[in-house]
Amino acid sequence: MDTAERGALFEHAPADVPLPRAPLVRVIGQLRFGALSVLASDDGAAQSFVKALADDYPYVEQGLEQTLFVAPGQPVKPTEVGKVWRLRSADQQSVVALTNGALTLETANYTGRRLFCKELARLANILKTITSVPSYNRVAVRYSNRLVGKETLGQLPKLVHSELLGLVGVPLADGVRLAYTLSQSLLEVGDGAKLLAQFGHLPENSSFDPTLPAVPEPSWVLDLDSYTEYPNPRLPLSAEEESVSAAAKACTERAHTFFRWAITNDFLRHFGGDV
Template identity: 85%
Template sequence: MDTAERGALFEHELVDVPLTEAPLARVIGQLRFGTLSVLASDDGAAQSFIKALAEEYPYVEQGLEQALFFAPGQPVKPTDVGKVWRLRSANQQSVVALTNGALTLETASYPGRRAFCGELARLAGLLQTITRVPSYNRVAVRYSNRLVGEETLEQLPKLVHSELLGLVGAPLANGVRLAYTLSQALLEVGDGAKLLAQFGRLPESSTFDASLPAVPEPSWVLDLDSYEEYPDPRAALPAREDSVSAAANVCAERAHTFFRWAVTKEFLSHFGGEV
């Protein structure tokens, strides 16, 4: 299917095709907010949040966030910038992270778009009840897809459209091997809405993002970070659960639209979709 048959990117939403063997390595949902005095003063509010989630997320870790500072000719210096509380589900597949500035939900076991966004909204509603956070200045949903296996990677030109291949599949002279290729594109979709797409082939034991563990074999990744920012506090995202759910679903649908535009019918069939 060529570009003309697929239509322009984001021209219309494509039909969802559930994949029983989806190559999702992780899904992340995040809400950012301004620094709150109730979280800065002591750990009381954070402990209330942890206690309220104890049944679904019984394991907790407390640490410090770190920021990395780069200077020409100088080693990278990590600097502690604040506390972070990480709550893990009983099956260790999902993590809720809270800092004084962000609420994050990450899972390696994706339950579907509506359920995932609904859980992020529920967490936001609980945080609002405890901290009285008035609004959020950024909402994001990020999907990290990773294809592995020699047989799958050999079929890559049939699984994804040419815009996503780069040099993958290009004829190479004897003795030449494509070891690494990674492309990045930032798409602006209306006022404040953006989608950052990263895609390419990685060698074994490597990753493009320090937060995504490497795998011991070559892989091809498609990472889609769909987000919306609200720089004007007067037009920020209300902290209400229904508002968060709606905004997160829009971000997730935007990422899905790009994903369906990027992959072929062969991809859908290869990973268990009925097409």
């Protein structure tokens, strides 16, 4: 989608272009819900959830996790500490995490929006069957892209539209080096739907997010956190599998629309896209 075709951001949804060498390093889907008494009383319900997923996620870890509240322009605020159950797939590429307040699916082996949303909805349905969770108050899907390599970063002004470059590509005097630039933008799309975009150039051995391991070389990142909140307790997201799948799919489509608006056709070709 080059400049002449872009139009206004979120004006239309672009077509899919598969990228065989996509720089996508992880995708996270999450459903948040009010604390449940069945999860607070003992570990029985959580153990039943673990058992129900044993075939697809055979490895389990149990521990304590401190919840961090992150809002744009505000300090990170720690909240309560609670139990967390982490289930890993046999290939160690996907992780399901359950706390008394959130169900999370994370994968480094993303196979497309349809299958990812289907799996998140399946997990939600299993949780509903075991705990009778009635609804969710937030759904989110987050994509973390990271470009590395001297050749790729050298072409960045051709791969990404100027709005996302910041000082990348700006001519610098001798002895001056751009060490770090990171921008953050929050877009309100309507009806509780939002998209938080973070993008910029990072030096070696650094990361913008403590949950994303650093790499030993410079990188350029594009992180898209697409979510919908349901603050009115009378109008939550239904816990039914179809409702969860549709809500997650809407999040993925917003993220994809922004992604395609941000990148050029050269980006698609560089990572194996047929355009």
